[in-house]
Amino acid sequence: METTPERKVKLRGQGLSATRPRLELLQILENDPRPQSIEEIISSSSGKLALSTLYRAISELLDAGLIETLVSPDGKTLVETTLQATAHHHHVFCKGCDKAIDIEFSDDLEKNIEAEVKNIEISNGWKVSDHSIEILGICEQCTVR
Amino acid sequence: METTPERKVKLRGQGLSATRPRLELLQILENDPRPQSIEEIISSSSGKLALSTLYRAISELLDAGLIETLVSPDGKTLVETTLQATAHHHHVFCKGCDKAIDIEFSDDLEKNIEAEVKNIEISNGWKVSDHSIEILGICEQCTVR
DNA sequence: CTCAGTGCAAAGGATTTGCATGCCG
């Protein structure tokens, strides 16, 4: 995991001041590098972190490319660091508890997917930028229950 | 497109009474067979259709397998008929206007994806049930603007 | 007729915004 000074540099490098809420958000996401809900982030935060501040921090760090967000199948916002996210990856969601984990596909498969995605552009006039695969399942814990 | 009597049969076949809002929902979805937002459905409805009624109808027809729902990248509910959805398919979302369209991949590619998805079960202890690919892009209309 | 289904209004949950105060640089 990165050190606090490193996170400060990261923020400043994007023209963002290194404030406590932003540093804490980065650290929480690094501590548990999988998509986390707003609720989880708040409860991991030590001091007081206002919801509005968190939402604003997410929006800023997202624009700066330091974090990624996604929407869970039930419509809620999840957040993860870009450390993990720099490698192209996908998400598996648990239908039981709504938790999510990251997975990667082989380069081969990714190439095949991209090739077919390109066809969409040709056949529909769309300009395609990215894709993400959402996999639904039941996690180990929820299977046991 | 199906006729009204056909839609009645469909509803009754699932133990649902054939009421105006339900018939209208089915018809609207068939008229424009792509994922539609709540807002779009309401504005396509002729008479008065209460939001609460629409949400309840969606929930019932979803349980009955007559429609499918999904969550757009901005977290809103989209709905489509199962007519189109019976074939396994994926979605392309426009970043400009949030519209969505359906696409299909080749059987070959689907098989490859499923094979890798199976690996998740083995390596993570998850029980995987389904996958869906979300593709982001810009639609023809939004490209022009 | 009778009860499931509807419309309306109010409640809920997630996210956003306004504003006075506080902390970073």
Added chain:
DNA sequence: CGGCATGCAAATCCTTTGCACTGAG
């Protein structure tokens, strides 16, 4: 110090729920 960022509270947006009334069977 000066101004951007925070916390708090109120506002908003989407969705759900409660309840009295209506229409399908």
